[in-house]
Amino acid sequence: MRGRRNRWARSPLVDARGAPATVSGVLPYNIDHVAIAVRDLEEAVERHMQLYGVEPLSTEVVESQGVIEAMIPIGGSYVQLIQPLGPETPVGRFIERRGEGLHHLAFAVSDIDDALRSLAEAGAVLVDEEPRTGGRGARIAFVHPRTMAGTLVELVELP
Numbered sequence: 010m011r012g013r014r015n016r017w018a019r020s021p022l023v024d025a026r027g028a029p030a031t032v033s034g035v036l037p038y039n040i041d042h043v044a045i046a047v048r049d050l051e052e053a054v055e056r057h058m059q060l061y062g063v064e065p066l067s068t069e070v071v072e073s074q075g076v077i078e079a080m081i082p083i084g085g086s087y088v089q090l091i092q093p094l095g096p097e098t099p100v101g102r103f104i105e106r107r108g109e110g111l112h113h114l115a116f117a118v119s120d121i122d123d124a125l126r127s128l129a130e131a132g133a134v135l136v137d138e139e140p141r142t143g144g145r146g147a148r149i150a151f152v153h154p155r156t157m158a159g160t161l162v163e164l165v166e167l168p
């Protein structure tokens with residue numbers, strides 16, 4: 010038992026007793042979405058409809074991220090299809106380098122300012138020190154892939 014407790018205590022996101030309460034702001038309460046970078050949004054949306062019978066709840070241009078995005082509801086989360094607005098955008102460069110595919114996953118948090126503070130203290134590398142405005146009027150921020158197994162993570166605080 011002791012060993013197990015110690016193992017958890019090493020996590021920067023829990024306190025010495027393994028309790029997450031001290032960083033409540035950072036606790037993700039849902040996987041808000043999983044994002045897939047695509048070259049042709051219309052085609053990708055059509056494909057999802059054909060294959061899974063699901064259609065987007067919304068489609069919107071998000072200038073701050075250089076994408077047009079479609080949010081397809083799957084249970085309590087979304088698949089977010091993102092098409093770059095141009096080749097010189099981050100997602101444009103991603104597709105250029107690595108092709109279409111999984112781009113990031115997004116955790117819903119209740120207080121993004123608190124979450125960013127906690128993550129910085131825990132040694133995370135933040136792409137965004139301050140939240141910016143994403144789709145659906147949400148406040149969002151990205152955590153650098155080098156923080157966690159090469160995976161880009163987005164935090165989302167819904168309005």
Ligand code: CO
Pocket residue numbers: 042044089113115163
């Ligand atoms: Co996203």
